[in-house]
Amino acid sequence: MKKALAFLRRDFLIETSYRFNFLLSLAGMLFSVLIFYFAGRIVDPSYVSDTADDYFSFALVGMAMAMYLRAGLGSFAESVREEQMMGTLEAMMATPTSLSTIVLSSAIWRFLFTSLSVLAYLLVGAAFGVSFAGANIPAALLLMALTVLAYASLGIVSASFIVVFKRGDPVNWVVSSLSILLGGVFFPYSVLPGWMQFFSRLLPMTWSLDGIRSALLKGSGFSSLWREFLALAAIAAVLVPLSLGLFSLAVRHARRTGSLVKY
Incomplete structure (x- = not known):
């Protein structure tokens, strides 16, 4: 826990030292919301009536959850790559801290910052x-947690590629592209x-x-969202052990070949 808090403090201090970049992020968020706010005026609400009252609310939740998608897929790989490029990975590996602890702890700030950004979007x-007003917050939070777990697992697979190949990670690109195109982020998948x-x-x-749109915008509860909970839990149950196993194999391969700190 102390090590995780140390990483969190380090990343917080680094992030807050670039205040202008933070302001640009807020401005970008506002512009994104405005684009879909005005786009929602010309989109027939009937297209999204299953999970939202209008297109703007539909797209807003999609944009917010896409941030978790990017955080889950990119945080672990980015932390490995940053430590390699800055030359700090080798120094940290000389300590009793395992690579798994380093990678997982380095991603804490990104997920915390993403959660705050999602709240700001909403x-x-x-x-x-x-x-x-009628949102079912507990159901939405549990669905978000399962979503983060699923995409964080894919992010660990992505980090495994970075550990072995340094560049050319296909997992992030393929999963993020397919999720944006097919996952119903900006339009309902029923039109596909x-x-x-x-x-x-x-x-x-x-x-x-x-599930999250239904919980936040329609007030749906656990009883009506059991399919979504079951599907996400099943996906996470498969991906979590698979990703950890692949990451362990990647680290062992990198140690054996002496390429762990190369970039």
Whole structure:
């Protein structure tokens, strides 16, 4: 726990030292919300009526959860790559701290910052008229946790590629592209051809957004969202041990070949 808090403090101090970049992030968030706010005025609400009252609220939740997608897929690989490039990975590996602890602890700040950003997105959306009055917060939070677990597992697989190959990670690109295209982030997957809808059902994002939109915007509870919970739990149950196993293999390979600190 002390090591994790030390990493969190380090990353917090680094992030807050670049205040202008933080302000640019806030401005970018506001512009994104405005784009979909005005786009929502020309989109027929009937297209998204299953999980939202209008397109703006539909897209707002999609944008917010896409941030967890990026954090889950990129945080672990980025932490490995940053430590390699800065030359600090070798020094940390000389300590009793394991590489797994280093990678996992380095991602804590990114997930915390992403959670705050998601909250900011939803608050800005509320200021523009999105109603969360009847939201089922416990159901939404549990679905978010399962979503983060699923995509963090894929992020660990992504980090495994970075440990071995240094560059050219296909996992991040493929999963993020397919999730944005097929997962219902900016448009309902029901508009896709039937064969594409089949593949969309294999993605955590599809189940996540269906459930979280219903919980936040329709007030749906656990009893009506059991399919989404079951699907995300099953995906996480498969991906968590698989990702940890692959990462362990990647680290052993890098140690054996002496390439762990090369970049």
